[in-house]
Structure formats: C-alpha cells, structure tokens
Amino acid sequence: MGPYQPELEAFPKSKFGNKMRQFNPDWYKPPYSGWLEYSIKDDAAFCLCCYLFKNEFESRGNAGRAFADDGFRSWNHGPARLKSHVGEVNSTHNKCFNRMLDLKNQRQSIRASLSNLNEKDKSDYRIRLNASINVVRFLLRNGLSFRGHDESEDSEYKGLFLELLEFHGNNHPDVEKVILQHAPKNDMMICSTIQKDIVDSCAKETIKAIIKDLDSDYFGILVDESKDISHKEQMALVLRYVDKSGELIECFLGIVHVSDTSARSLQEAIYSLLENHSLCLSKLRGQGYDGASNMQGEKNGLKSLILQDVPSAYCIHYFAHQLQLPLVALSRKHSDVKNFFYVVTNVLNTIGTSFKCRELLRQHQVEKLEELLKAGEIFTGQGLNQERGLQRPGDTRWGSHFKTLENFMIIFSSIANVLKDMKEDSPLKLDRLAAGNLLDNIQEFEFVFILHLMFKVLLFTNELKRVYKRKIEISSMLWSCLTLQR
Secondary structure, eight states, X not given: OOOOOXXXXXXXXXXXXXXXXXXXXXXXXXXXXXXXXXXXXXXXXXXXHHHHHGXXXXXOSTTSHIIIIIOBOOGGXXXXXXXXXXXXXXXXXXXXXXXXXXXXXXXXXXXXXXXXSOHHHHHHHHHHHHHHXXXXXXXXXXXXXXXXXXXXXXXXXXXXXXXXXXXXXXXXXXXXTTSGGGSOTTOOSOSHHHHHHHHHHHHHXXXXXXXXXXXXXXXXXXXXXXXXXXXXXXXXXXEEEEOTTSOEEEEEEEEEEOSOOOXXXXXXXXXXXXXHTTOOGGGEEEEEEOSOXXXXXXXXSHHHHHHHHOTTOEEEEOXXXXXXXXXXXXXXXXXXXXXXXXXXXXXXXXXXXXXXXXXXXXXXXHHHHHHHHXXXXXXXXXXXXXXXXXXXXXXXXXXXXXXXXXXXXXTHHHHHHHHHHHHHHOSSHHHHHHHHHXXXXXTSHHHHHHHHHHHHHHHHHHHHXXXXXXXXXXXXXXXXXXXXXX
C-alpha cells in the first residue's frame, strides 16, 4: 500500500524560536515520495522502509530513532534532515529502501522465481541449497570458521566452507554437477550473505527446538557477561530445565550486547530475550549468577530485581565462586603467597613465550621420563605419563590455579633444567640474569614449601567444588521434579 501520506487542510503547528512551523506536504513529492509518511496522531514524520527493515542492518545515524522509532518533528530543519537521512548510496536507509522494493515486487520472490523454473532447474536449485545447508550445519556443529583469506578461483585454500563444499561435491557426482562452477553465476549459493542467512536460520530452528522441548514448562536461567574482542559487553543466557524424561537440560539461548553491566540493564536485556522467544516470566523458577555485586546485591542486584517480579525465582550463588573468592582475597593479603604466584607467573612468561624454551621443556620431560622408566619408578599404560605443559591460571578462576600448580610440581625438574640452560646459553645478558634469578627463586625452601601448601589447599577446594556441583545438579533435578508434580 505504500507510505501513509494524508492530505490535511491544516497541519498542527509548533513553535520553533520565534516562528510557528508545521509539516510540509510538499515533502511527499520525489525524492521522498516512496518512503516518507506522516502520523496524524503523533504529529511526526516517519520513514516506512527504515521502520520495517532497520533491525536487519546496523544503525549508523541515518536510520536512527528519529525517523524509525520516535518520529521526526523538527520542521525548521526538515529539508536538511530528510537529505541527511537518505545519506549515501550504501547508507542504511537505501539498504532498507531496496528491501522494501524487493518486498513489493512479488515477481522477484522465491516462490515466483521457482514457479517459473522447470522441474530440472527446481531440482538443481534444491540440491545446491541442501549442499550449502549441510556444509553450514557441519561447520556450526564443530565450531569451525567459514571464510578464507583468499576465496578467488586460483587460490590454493579458499576457506573451510568452499573447500568442504567442493569435497562434498567430489564424493557425490549428482551434487558436483550443479554446484560451484557448474551453477548459474547468480545462483551459486556460496556468498557470505547466503552463509549468514543459513546460519541465522539454523539458530532460529535450534532455538525453536529448545522452546518446543521446554513445552511452556518451568525453567531457570544462568547468566554471565564478559567483553568480546572488541571490548563490547556481551551477556550470555542459558536455559535450565527438566525435560519430559526427567533429564536435567542446559541449553544456550543467546548472546545479547548490553550497553552497560548495571543490574537494571541486564534485567531489561533478559526480559527482552525471554519475551522474544515467547517464554513466560511467571514460569521462571531459578536464577544462577556469580558473586558480582551487580548480580547478588540485596537491594539493587539483578537477583533482587527479578525476585521483586517473580518471588519464586530462587537464586543460587555459584558455589565455585564462593570457594574461590576467599582464596583470592586471602592470597592477595598474604605477602609470601603473593610473591610465590608472582614468581610462578614470571616462570610461565619466561618459558611459555619462547618456542625454543617450550621445545627444551619437552625434551627434558622425555629424558626424565626415560630415566624414571629405566629405574622402575613409574610404569607405562594407557593414559599414563602424558606430556605436561605450563598452563596459565585465570585471574578469577582459581580452579585453573590448581592445574597450574599440579603441572608445575610434576615437571619441576624439567623447568629447572630449562632455566639452567637459559642461564648458560642465552645470547642476551639480561635473559641470562633473569633466568638465573628465577632458578634461584624456585629452588628456595620457602618457594617449594608454599608450592606444596597451595597445591594441597587448592586440591581440597577443587574436590569440594566438584562435590558442590554434583549436589546442586541433584538438588535441581529433585526440585524440578517436585515442581513438575505440582
């Protein structure tokens, strides 16, 4: 039907400075005639195409809130703002406008295009589409990348998507006849936009299957947020429920970009995500977060805000964090433990950042293993005597510190030998001095004593964490079963 463009005898006037101004019906004329519309109720101008399609593109000013959400009312700047809204050829507005034209032109729709094809063309189209879908599903299932650095025809490696599609065709002659170079140039089903559309469809179908399995029943949520590589705050949400067979299910629902990590912003993002997937908030029966203040605050924390709306959404603090937080606090206050981890970190940085040092570490481990086998101190067998590396601990995950210290103790002699080689053979004097200082530090009684002490402490907490986690899973299953019986 096109944009709504009423012709009024007199449009409402508003005061701008010393003058009264109003919407100008001449703006209905080209070049704005195809998309500009006026709302009598709001006394505001809107862009029809941006209102319909702006969510498909990243908004960059010219498809902002004025013309797409709130409405434009600055009549004194009308011509200039209309022009800036349209923008350049590749602006968001023009992309939305082209989408609207495609929607209006039904002759270009997939249904119309397929009806004009003969049976062979339809069959070839379906084979091409199914081949691309199968490749996308395989890459998604295994968490692999799609694109290649150089995807030209003469490239030796075109990326996993194209390489796997070609491999699929080589093993299925009926597919090979209709894909890649054998397909019409405008219907190859391999461009990045097609790949993203298929990925988006797979995501929607997966979420649809999760929602269907939940079947409007009770559920809990697990929420955490972190920064991505571009330093944007991302909130991840996981659904937790018991299926019809009594199995505890945890399914990832989605990631949402949040402008900040305040409790109110996270609450709005969670409610919006649940609403988008038709999940009723009244069915929420559990919350699971870490110990951050914006999550666990008694008055303004996310837990409390949700409990105000859903009193039965009980919150369970992640027990691993309850164990880790005291360890972090105490270790930072104790100077000896703090210095111990400082030395461990320096050893990891010194050896782990050099390929030559890592290779020396492997060689010393092999030599030590052969020596112990000859002496009969260890035995061979499946899963025994695995090669160890220097795993870096996480700043807030003290469960990872246990693995770091375990490896450090097992390959202690190999680490000492590598530092000794660096002390004697490093070409730079500063490297020789640093390696010598680290070697002296790790051979001191105090360092070895704290190494064994912290290993024992972390061993206990690691076992407690496993027991707590298992108890939480059992309690959640029992609680969920009781909820289902009610």
